[in-house]
Amino acid sequence: MTLRLASAGESHGPALVAILTGLPAGLELDRDAIDADLRRRQEGYGRSPRQQIEQDRIEVLAGLRHGRTLGTPLALVVANRDHRNWTWGMSPWPPEGEPAGKGTKRVTLPRPGHADLAGVQKYDHDDVRNALERASARHTAVHVAAGAVAKALLATIGIEVRGEPLDEELLRARVDAARAERDTAGGVVEVRATGVPPGLGTYAAKEDRLDARLAAALMGIQAVKGVEIGDGFALAALRGSEAHDEIAPDRRRISNRAGGIEAGVSNGEEIVVRAAMKPLPTLMKPLRSVDLDTGEPASALVERSDVAAVEALAVVAEAAVAWELAVLALDKFGGDAVRDFVAAHRAYVERIEWR
Numbered sequence: 001m002t003l004r005l006a007s008a009g010e011s012h013g014p015a016l017v018a019i020l021t022g023l024p025a026g027l028e029l030d031r032d033a034i035d036a037d038l039r040r041r042q043e044g045y046g047r048s049p050r051q052q053i054e055q056d057r058i059e060v061l062a063g064l065r066h067g068r069t070l071g072t073p074l075a076l077v078v079a080n081r082d083h084r085n086w087t088w089g090m091s092p093w094p095p096e097g098e099p100a101g102k103g104t105k106r107v108t109l110p111r112p113g114h115a116d117l118a119g120v121q122k123y124d125h126d127d128v129r130n131a132l133e134r135a136s137a138r139h140t141a142v143h144v145a146a147g148a149v150a151k152a153l154l155a156t157i158g159i160e161v162r163g164e165p166l167d168e169e170l171l172r173a174r175v176d177a178a179r180a181e182r183d184t185a186g187g188v189v190e191v192r193a194t195g196v197p198p199g200l201g202t203y204a205a206k207e208d209r210l211d212a213r214l215a216a217a218l219m220g221i222q223a224v225k226g227v228e229i230g231d232g233f234a235l236a237a238l239r240g241s242e243a244h245d246e247i248a249p250d251r252r253r254i255s256n257r258a259g260g261i262e263a264g265v266s267n268g269e270e271i272v273v274r275a276a277m278k279p280l281p282t283l284m285k286p287l288r289s290v291d292l293d294t295g296e297p298a299s300a301l302v303e304r305s306d307v308a309a310v311e312a313l314a315v316v317a318e319a320a321v322a323w324e325l326a327v328l329a330l331d332k333f334g335g336d337a338v339r340d341f342v343a344a345h346r347a348y349v350e351r352i353e354w355r
C-alpha cells in the first residue's frame with residue numbers, strides 16, 4: 001500500500017486536517033517531537049503576530065493507540081486558535097446574527113503574486129477571501145505534522161532529515177531592511193538527508209525519480225520558485241571532469257556534487273536539495289491592482305502578514321522531503337508492520353554490503 005496524504009483546512013477556518021494512509025503498524029510517535037516541529041514552523045525571523053495567537057499543537061483522532069500506529073488511517077488535526085476571531089466571517093454554515101469579528105467584508109483588491117485574481121476567475125468567487133484562505137500557507141502546519149510522522153518512520157532505518165535557511169545572518173539583515181521599508185523578503189533554504197541507502201527512487205519511470213519527486217514536493221510549497229538538487233544550476237557551467245562524483249573502492253563517492261541522487265535514484269551520499277522562496281506577496285505598502293467591483297485602479301489588499309517566512313519554509317521543506325523519502329522507502333521495503341519494514345531494509349543493505 002502506498003503512503004498517501006490528504007489535507008484540508010482554510011487559514012482562518014476551525015482547523016487543519018490531514019489523513020495519512022499506508023503507514024505501517026507499530027510505529028511509535030512522540031507527541032512532543034511533533035509539537036516541537038510545529039513550534040519550529042511558527043518561529044523565525046520576520047513572522048507576523050499571528051504566530052503568537054496560534055501555538056500549534058497536534059491532536060490525533062484516529063489510527064493511534066497508546067502512542068503506536070495501528071496500521072489504519074492516521075487522522076491529524078491542528079486547531080486554528082485564531083478562528084475564534086473569525087467565527088462569523090469563516091463560518092462553514094450560513095452565519096447567524098449580525099456580522100461580527102474579522103472576515104465580514106468582501107475582499108475585492110487582489111494582491112499581485114498571490115492566488116487572489118486567478119482564484120476568483122477560476123472558481124467563480126465574488127470574494128477574494130474564498131481563494132486566499134486555502135492558498136495561504138497556514139495549512140503547511142498539518143504537513144509539518146505529517147512530516148514529523150514520516151521522520152519517525154525514517155528514523156527506524158537510520159535516516160535523518162534537516163532543513164535550514166542558507167546565510168542566516170544575511171537573511172536577517174535583509175528582513176530588517178525590508179520591514180523598515182514596509183516591504184517583504186525571500187531567501188533560500190537547504191534540506192539535507194543523511195543515512196539514505198542507495199536505491200530509493202528509480203530511473204524506470206519519470207514520475208518515480210527521486211529528484212523529480214523532491215522537486216515536485218518542494219515546488220508544491222507556497223512561494224517556492226526554484227529547486228536545486230546538489231550543485232544544481234552551478235553544474236551547468238562546469239566540465240564533466242569537474243562535475244561528477246568519482247567512485248571509491250568502497251563504493252562511496254569522493255565528492256557529492258550530485259546531492260546524493262543519480263538517474264533519479266539515491267546513491268548513498270547525503271541528499272542535498274535547495275529551494276528558493278520569492279518575497280511574500282502581501283506588502284504593507286501595497287502594489288498596484290484593480291478593484292474587482294468597479295474596475296478602477298486600486299491598491300492591493302493589506303492584511304496582517306509575515307515580512308519573510310524563510311525560516312518557516314526550512315521546516316516545511318524538511319517535512320516535504322521527509323514525506324517523499326518515507327513514500328519511497330515504504331515502496332522499496334514495504335511492510336504492514338514496522339518490524340517488517342526494518343527487517344527488509346536490513347536484508348537489503350546486507351545484500352549490497354552497504355555500511
Ligand SMILES: Cc1cc2nc3c(=O)[nH]c(=O)nc-3n(C[C@H](O)[C@H](O)[C@H](O)COP(=O)(O)O)c2cc1C
Binds near residue numbers: 048223282305306
Ligand atoms: C511558511 C510560509 C508562510 C507564508 N506567509 C505568508 C504571509 O504571511 N503573507 C503572504 O503574502 N504570503 C505568505 N506566504 C506565501 C504565499 O502563501 C504564496 O506566495 C501564495 O500562496 C501564492 O503562491 P505562490 O507564491 O506559490 O505563487 C507564505 C508561504 C510560506 C511557505
